[in-house]
Amino acid sequence: MTDASDTQQWFGTDLGPGQSVNTEIEVTESYSGRNIAIPIQVRRGLRPGPTVFVSAALHGDELNGTGAIRTLIGDDSWTLDSGTLLMIPVLNLLGFERHSRYLPDRRDLNRCFPGSAGGSMASRLAKVIFDSVVARCDYGIDLHTAAVRRTNFPNVRANLDQDECLRLATAFGCGILLHGIGPKGSLRREATNLGCPTIVVEGGEVWKVESSVAECMTRGVLNVMKELGMMQGEPILPDSQVMIRETKWLRAERGGFMSMHCAPGDSVEKGQAIATNSSLLAEDQNRLEAPFSGIIIGMTTLPAVQPGEPVVHVGRLANTKSVRRHAKQVAGDDVQRTAHEHLATNIQVTTPTEE
Incomplete structure (x- = not known):
């Protein structure tokens, strides 16, 4: 002080x-x-x-x-x-x-x-x-x-x-x-x-x-x-915030071209399709799935991958209820919602095909 x-x-x-x-x-x-x-x-x-x-x-x-x-x-x-x-x-x-x-x-x-x-x-x-x-x-x-x-x-x-x-x-x-x-x-x-x-x-x-x-x-x-009392006013905060203590990088299992099924900031549930890897002719598909319910913290912007390269960084949430709550708070906060929308435009997000 x-x-x-x-x-x-x-x-x-x-x-x-x-x-x-x-x-x-x-x-x-x-x-x-x-x-x-x-x-x-x-x-x-x-x-x-x-x-x-x-x-x-x-x-x-x-x-x-x-x-x-x-x-x-x-x-x-x-x-x-x-x-x-x-x-x-x-x-x-x-x-x-x-x-x-x-x-x-x-x-x-x-x-x-x-x-x-x-x-x-x-x-x-x-x-x-x-x-x-x-x-x-x-x-x-x-x-x-x-x-x-x-x-x-x-x-x-x-x-x-x-x-x-x-x-x-x-x-x-x-x-x-x-x-x-x-x-x-x-x-x-x-x-x-x-x-x-x-x-x-x-x-x-x-x-x-x-x-x-x-x-x-x-x-x-x-x-x-x-x-900290250095300015007048109260902080502008989202309705809720999540504390994450465990994260995991999902890595490519095979070489090829990644089709992403999620964007930075998305909420995902355990077992949900995250990305699909295939050859340049869209053959030999290999799918990455969420290992737990959580949030997409970050991801690669380079769709071409080799085995072992990081693809998506997922933060664990307690349960599917927490997943829905996070999605709701992002949608309700103008600043976060705009960031979510803008970052998603840098990633081609596609709907996974039926296996």
């Missing part, structure tokens, strides 16, 4: 109550010896409150969050009343400039936290970010998309056994809350361990800004600000 009566210094700039600044964090040097810096906007409210970071493009090709943060920065319709907000549109600038998930040394920045001053370039970069941003914040929101050739229905991932993480995850307003502490070295796991409860939001695909996914993210960030 920061004291709004005092001037704060952020990355070499003094910032008083009610002020904002566009600044940058120097993180490393290029081959020519020039400084490489991450752009960041810092805003302060007039009253005391928590310090929160919102970051995107930790994987440099995941840009939906970048679009959402840029929208928030350019939107004059909302006001930060208390606390301090750090908005970082692109965290992995080196990957972003190469249209790549990874850093130039092929390391995943999201496996390198909290970093090391004497380690690899990725580890040094992680340490600068961790020490200059995370260590000074009370909460964090990290915006992601699915990996290349995949898409995700908007969902929040966090250690839901941690009370403050659960509070943020619920307030964000996605219909799906996915429990997990995160991989070792990931930003959310190490930040939460440090005492800065952090959630990850997944939605959409790489290399693009999808308006419906970005809208989910902007609403969610504002929801969290309201929950």
Whole structure:
């Protein structure tokens, strides 16, 4: 909890109550010896409150969050009343400039936290970010998309056994809350361990800004600000949310071309046809079925598969009643319904034929 009566210094700039600044964090040097810096906007409210970071493009090709943060920065319709907000549109600038998930040394920045001053370039970069941003914040929101050739229905991932993480995850307003502490070295796991409860939001695909996914993210960030008392108003939440603790990737059993029978965000019942695999001449069909009742969290966007490749990511729900309840809450929430409709247009969904 920061004291709004005092001037704060952020990355070499003094910032008083009610002020904002566009600044940058120097993180490393290029081959020519020039400084490489991450752009960041810092805003302060007039009253005391928590310090929160919102970051995107930790994987440099995941840009939906970048679009959402840029929208928030350019939107004059909302006001930060208390606390301090750090908005970082692109965290992995080196990957972003190469249209790549990874850093130039092929390391995943999201496996390198909290970093090391004497380690690899990725580890040094992680340490600068961790020490200059995370260590000074009370909460964090990290915006992601699915990996290349995949898409995700908007969902929040966090250690839901941690009370403050659960509070943020619920307030964000996605219909799906996915429990997990995160991989070792990931930003959310190490930040939460440090005492800065952090959630990850997944939605959409790489290399693009999808308006419906970005809208989910902007609403969610504002929801969290309201929950923390940093803005006026109450969070806009769906009628119900589901907490998922078990997921399973359905993988192709044979090579061929996949016909999908579901879309991201769909509710499915145990035994329901998910996808049918066949030759290019539609022969030798092999069908994937839901192993349990649940939700389609994500799926491949590449219909051509080989044996063992991931096709659909399913999150388990308790029973068919929960499945119907989830479908109803998606239909009743404008933001989620729009995301569901838009993401479905990127997938050719067909009706399974009788076997």
